[in-house]
Every structure is written in structure tokens, then in C-alpha cells.
Amino acid sequence: MLISGGGTNLQAMIDRIAAGTLDAEIAVVLSDRLGAFGLKRAQRANIPAFHVDYGTFAKSTSAEAESLVDLAGLDRRQKIIKSADPAERLTRLARLVAAEHELIRIIDSYRPDYVCLAGFMRLLTPYFISHMNAGGPRIINIHPALLPSFPGRHGYEDTFESGCKWGGVTVHFVDEGEDTGPIIAQAVYPIWPDDDIEKVRNRGLSIEYELYSQVIDWLAGGYAAIKRGPDGRPRVEITHPNYAAIVSEWVAKACRRQG
Ligand code: GAR
Numbered sequence: 001m002l003i004s005g006g007g008t009n010l011q012a013m014i015d016r017i018a019a020g021t022l023d024a025e026i027a028v029v030l031s032d033r034l035g036a037f038g039l040k041r042a043q044r045a046n047i048p049a050f051h052v053d054y055g056t057f058a059k060s061t062s063a064e065a066e067s068l069v070d071l072a073g074l075d076r077r078q079k080i081i082k083s084a085d086p087a088e089r090l091t092r093l094a095r096l097v098a099a100e101h102e103l104i105r106i107i108d109s110y111r112p113d114y115v116c117l118a119g120f121m122r123l124l125t126p127y128f129i130s131h132m133n134a135g136g137p138r139i140i141n142i143h144p145a146l147l148p149s150f151p152g153r154h155g156y157e158d159t160f161e162s163g164c165k166w167g168g169v170t171v172h173f174v175d176e177g178e179d180t181g182p183i184i185a186q187a188v189y190p191i192w193p194d195d196d197i198e199k200v201r202n203r204g205l206s207i208e209y210e211l212y213s214q215v216i217d218w219l220a221g222g223y224a225a226i227k228r229g230p231d232g233r234p235r236v237e238i239t240h241p242n243y244a245a246i247v248s249e250w251v252a253k254a255c256r257r258q259g
Contacts, residue, residue, distance in 0.1 A: 002103070002120035003031050007038020009118035009142060012209035013216070014045045022213045024220060027110040030103060032122050048110070052102050054122065060098035062090050068101055069127045079177050080123040093125060100128040107132075114219065117141040117174065118212070121153060126176045137182065137226065137234075139174035140219075142212050144204055146170060146186060151179035156201045160191065167191055167200060169208050171215045173236070182234045184224055185215050187247065189254035207254055214246060 001010055010029060016022035029042035029049045042049035065071050071090055074097070075081075081089050099122075107115060115132050117140065124139075132139050145155030146168025152158070159167040168188040175181035187210075189203045218224050223240040240246070 001026055001029050001042075001116045001118050003029060003036055003038040003118050004033050004121040005036055005038060005119045007036065007041045007118070008205060009208055009212055010038045011041050013213055014041065014047070016213045018045075022217060024216050027112045028106065030106060032099075032120070038119075050106055052099060052106070054095070054099045057095050057098035057102070060095050062094045065094035065097040069097055071097070074125060074127055077126045077176065080125065096123070096125050097127050100125060104128060104131055113138070114216070115139045116212070116216070123178065124174065129174060129176055133174075137173040137175075139181075140184070140215065141172055141174050141179070141181070142208055143170045143172065143179050144201075144208065146188060147172060147179055147183060156204055157197060160195070160197050160200045165191055167204055169204055169211055171211055173234075182226065182236045184236045185211055185218075185238065185247075187211050187250040187254070189251075203254060207250060210250060 001013075003010055010026070013022060013024070013026060017024055017026065026042070026045075026047050029038065029047055031039050031049070031051055032054050034051045034053065039049045039051065062071055071093060074093055075086070075089050078093065081092050083089050083092070115138060129139060143151070143155055145151070145159050146166070147170040150158040150162075156167070166188045168186055170183055170186045172179070172183045173181040187207045189207055191200055215224075218238055218240055221240070223238055225237045225239055226234050227237055229235045
């Protein structure tokens with residue numbers, strides 16, 4: 001699991017695994033922030049936890065990155081750094097690649113089935129994504145909005161400030177765009193007239209915890225089939241026999257939580 005902050009999604013999974021309701025193992029936790037409380041949560045649960053300090057790679061040069069990847073080719077493919085200045089793009093890409101090389105080194109040493117992003121606030125380049133996805137989609141992200149609406153860093157705020165009457169959370173495979181990968185599962189929650197952003201965030205987070213663990217369970221059980229839509233884009237179909245009941249219960253529960 002890759003985190004940057006408090007790690008409450010990580011904690012929710014740790015708790016479900018400990019309670020025996022999620023049959024999974026968290027192999028390793030990585031954070032780009034040393035102060036991330038999630039690192040402490042991992043250590044408490046005896047999960048190997050590492051800080052990968054992107055700052056130490058700030059001096060990495062394009063020449064160094066070239067030994068790992070064709071940087072100009074990566075720049076043509078990437079969709080995350082939008083600067084019009086090619087030299088600036090290459091400099092930023094080189095630093096990200098160096099940090100991602102370290103992420104890859106650690107992750108690969110644990111040979112996990114999936115790489116789960118849970119509040120990991122760094123953009124990933126196609127270098128990391130294509131490495132991890134070489135054998136099929138393997139990187140999963142939880143996003144605090146009903147994608148494709150409100151991608152980016154402020155899903156709850158953007159939902160609330162837009163006056164939405166329903167918010168949502170999404171678990172999706174990660175592709176090379178920002179929050180654009182194939183959607184695995186979503187749930188919605190109501191936004192009531194007297195809500196504030198904190199109430200909205202808390203309502204959403206309690207769904208995130210259920211949704212993310214459920215998706216891991218479906219993936220582990222082979223209940224997520226990837227198919228091509230009519231437009232050729234990959235789509236995920238959940239084939240679990242209780243899918244409709246489980247999704248309906250998420251929404252019903254969210255509507256009951258009016259406090
Ligand atoms: C969660 O709300 C997650 O959906 C969000 O960060 C929070 C992390 O909380 N992720 C994003 O916004 C990704 N763009 P946590 O550290 O307590 O799990």
C-alpha cells in the first residue's frame with residue numbers, strides 16, 4: 001500500500017484482516033512523507049513500512065534517468081506534467097523516475113499481487129505504471145469522488161463546493177492519466193442541506209473503508225472481469241453473485257447515517 005497521510009484506509013484494512021473479514025495480507029507500506037501517521041499504523045501492525053523520500057531524488061539528472069528509461073519517449077507518453085517547456089518536463093520526469101525506481105525496488109522485493117494507493121498524493125509516471133502493470137492491471141486507487149467527476153487532489157471539497165446532492169467514492173485501476181483508469185466499484189452517499197465539508201468527508205470515508213476492502217476481496221476471489229467496451233476501452237465487470245445486494249446496502253447505510 002502506498003500512502004501519504006493519516007492512513008485511515010490502511011487502518012480499516014488492517015482491522016478487517018485482523019477480524020478475519022478480509023482474507024488478504026498487506027505485504028509492505030510505503031509513504032512519500034516521513035511524518036505520515038499511516039507509517040506508524042503499519043509499524044504497530046508489524047507490517048514493514050518505508051519512507052521513500054522524493055526530496056532526496058530532487059537532484060537526479062536526466063542522464064541518470066536515461067539509464068532506466070527513454071526519458072523523451074516517457075515524456076511523449078505521459079499525461080501528468082503539463083508544462084509547455086520540454087526541458088522542465090524532462091527535469092521533473094527524471095526526478096520522479098528516480099523516486100519511482102526506489103518504490104519499484106522495494107515493492108518488487110515483496111512480490112505483491114496488487115499495489116494499492118490509499119491517499120498517495122504523488123503523480124505516477126508511465127515508468128512506474130507500465131512496470132507494475134506489465135502482466136495486467138495491478139495498481140488500484142481509491143478516489144474520494146464519483147469519477148469521472150472531480151479528479152485530482154480535492155474530491156470531497158470539489159463535490160461539496162459544487163452543490164452536489166450526492167457524493168461518491170470510486171475504486172479504480174490506475175492507468176497513465178490522472179484518475180482516469182477503469183472503474184472497479186463506486187458507491188454514493190447523500191449530501192444533506194445542513195452538511196458541512198467535515199460531515200461530508202466523514203460520511204464518504206466510512207464508505208471508502210467498506211468499498212476498498214470489498215474490492216480487494218472481489219479481486220482476490222476472481223470476481224472482477226476486464227472487458228473491452230464498444231469503444232475499445234477496458235471496463236471492469238464485477239461478477240460476484242451478491243454484487244447488487246452489497247452495493248445497495250452501501251447506499252442504504254449511507255442514507256441512514258444522517259448525523
Ligand atoms: C482518502 O479520502 C482518499 O480517498 C484520498 O485521500 C484520503 C486519504 O485518507 N485520496 C485522494 O484524494 C487521491 N487523489 P487516509 O490517509 O486516511 O486513508
